Amino acid sequence: MLQYKNHLEKLAKLKVKEISLIENVQTFLDKIELNKDLNAFNFVFEDALEQAKIVEEKIFNGTYGKLAGMVIAIKDVLAIKDKPLTCSSKILENFNSVYTATAIQKLIDEDAIIIGKTNCDEFAMGSSNENSAFGKVLNPIDKTRVPGGSSGGSAVAVAANLCDVSLGTDTGGSIRQPASFCGIFGLKPTYGRVSRYGLTAFASSFDTIGPFANNVEDIALILSVLSGKDEFDSTSKEIDIPNFLELLNEKNKIKIGIPQEFFGEGLNEEIKNIIQKKIDFLSQNEKIEFVDIHLPHNQYSIATYYILTTAEASANLQRYDGVRYGVRDKNQNELDEMYTQTRSNGFGKEVKRRIMLGTYVLSSGYYDAYYTKAQKVRRLIQEDFQNAFKKVDVILTPTSPFTAFKIGEKLSNPLEMYLSDIYTTSANLAGIPGISIPVGNDSNGLPIGLQLLANQFNEALLLQTAKKLIHKINE
Numbered sequence: 431m432l433q434y435k436n437h438l439e440k441l442a443k444l445k446v447k448e449i450s451l452i453e454n455v456q457t458f459l460d461k462i463e464l465n466k467d468l469n470a471f472n473f474v475f476e477d478a479l480e481q482a483k484i485v486e487e488k489i490f491n492g493t494y495g496k497l498a499g500m501v502i503a504i505k506d507v508l509a510i511k512d513k514p515l516t517c518s519s520k521i522l523e524n525f526n527s528v529y530t531a532t533a534i535q536k537l538i539d540e541d542a543i544i545i546g547k548t549n550c551d552e553f554a555m556g557s558s559n560e561n562s563a564f565g566k567v568l569n570p571i572d573k574t575r576v577p578g579g580s581s582g583g584s585a586v587a588v589a590a591n592l593c594d595v596s597l598g599t600d601t602g603g604s605i606r607q608p609a610s611f612c613g614i615f616g617l618k619p620t621y622g623r624v625s626r627y628g629l630t631a632f633a634s635s636f637d638t639i640g641p642f643a644n645n646v647e648d649i650a651l652i653l654s655v656l657s658g659k660d661e662f663d664s665t666s667k668e669i670d671i672p673n674f675l676e677l678l679n680e681k682n683k684i685k686i687g688i689p690q691e692f693f694g695e696g697l698n699e700e701i702k703n704i705i706q707k708k709i710d711f712l713s714q715n716e717k718i719e720f721v722d723i724h725l726p727h728n729q730y731s732i733a734t735y736y737i738l739t740t741a742e743a744s745a746n747l748q749r750y751d752g753v754r755y756g757v758r759d760k761n762q763n764e765l766d767e768m769y770t771q772t773r774s775n776g777f778g779k780e781v782k783r784r785i786m787l788g789t790y791v792l793s794s795g796y797y798d799a800y801y802t803k804a805q806k807v808r809r810l811i812q813e814d815f816q817n818a819f820k821k822v823d824v825i826l827t828p829t830s831p832f833t834a835f836k837i838g839e840k841l842s843n844p845l846e847m848y849l850s851d852i853y854t855t856s857a858n859l860a861g862i863p864g865i866s867i868p869v870g871n872d873s874n875g876l877p878i879g880l881q882l883l884a885n886q887f888n889e890a891l892l893l894q895t896a897k898k899l900i901h902k903i904n905e
């Protein structure tokens with residue numbers, strides 16, 4: 431166990447020398463080594479110890495940043511200058527970043543300590559962290575099970591206390607679903623809240639960067655640091671950045687919508703019962719009101735998501751051609767043979783499946799039938815949410831239809847794997863923020879996550895609600 435419950439407490443203890451930052455970082459490094467079998471990290475940065483020395487000095491002389499001493503692990507799809515950036519793919523196995531992602535630079539500028547890069551599904555495509563050139567990641571709660579994906583390594587790093595906080599990315603659920611499988615908090619911010627500069631693109635109109643933590647306070651604190659307009663990402667938005675941490679304890683009355691479509695067929699009975707019990711319990715509180723709502727187009731979200739994201743992925747992944755990035759097959763004399771062999775050997779099975787699907791839906795004969803139509807449905811899904819948020823402040827759903835499944839269980843059936851995202855993809859289609867919070871365990875002791883969704887750029891209310899619910903549930 432850690433000697434503190436959140437970053438503010440850690441910082442207070444560092445200031446009075448109750449904790450030594452160097453020892454703290456060394457303990458994390460030792461734990462990472464001890465828990466190597468979890469395979470959460472692709473790369474561990476021993477130079478974190480040097481950083482700890484510098485940051486400790488700053489703490490003592492009063493020149494420290496907001497995240498001073500927070501030990502953070504980074505999903506290996508984000509760029510850090512002169513460090514490897516593999517996206518857990520063979521095609522980038524020899525690639526080092528030439529610049530640092532804006533999100534990471536902001537953490538460094540506030541004196542966070544980066545301890546390593548975490549394993550994930552290749553190019554963030556997957557729901558189980560089994561599609562990785564670095565091998566699968568194990569769930570620390572039950573090592574025969576997956577941690578979820580694609581940010582599985584980041585979720586495990588936090589759940590197994592191998593760092594304080596981690597960053598993941600969420601294109602269709604890749605922060606919220608592993609957070610739910612590992613029993614921790616995971617936030618997907620509004621699209622445009624956090625700069626994507628330096629995030630390896632999977633589906634550019636869906637991709638977001640967000641934190642995993644063991645508590646809501648750290649999520650709020652780190653979100654304030656990550657947020658903001660960035661001249662290097664034209665889709666990042668110029669909008670006020672609230673002090674999310676200070677706003678956590680606001681005592682507003684909140685109205686929570688329960689979308690009936692998220693509690694029907696396919697949802698595991700135990701998850702349904704636990705969430706229903708929480709709702710019944712929370713509705714006794716006069717500050718929380720629950721109402722039934724409808725999101726009628728959610729039934730199309732998986733299909734829409736897999737048409738649009740594969741289309742975008744097929745375009746984004748064209749750049750890995752053996753010329754500009756990473757690995758090149760050197761045995762070919764002809765240029766097109768070199769492309770083919772490089773890509774055939776460099777990409778894994780799931781990535782190839784997505785490129786082929788994406789190329790298909792964009793092909794001239796099928797473009798209107800699939801791509802154009804999916805864009806229209808995306809609009810309908812967005813409108814469902816806009817209508818819902820006229821009636822309620824926040825929407826509550828399960829994060830995933832099931833708890834962590836067995837390693838290998840869904841590998842041979844991609845469609846079943848894709849269904850993991852049935853409750854998460856609509857937030858990415860609509861660009862709204864969502865958080866998964868841990869609310870209990872099933873009869874196998876596996877964590878259950880509850881998802882809260884709010885309107886665009888309303889993370890303050892989202893986090894307040896998360897805090898309120900967790901507080902009441904734990905009372």
Ligand code: GLN
Pocket residue numbers: 554555556557579580599600601602603604605632739851
């Ligand atoms: N599991 C989803 C997929 O495979 C989501 C991935 C993500 O959010 N990066 O596409």
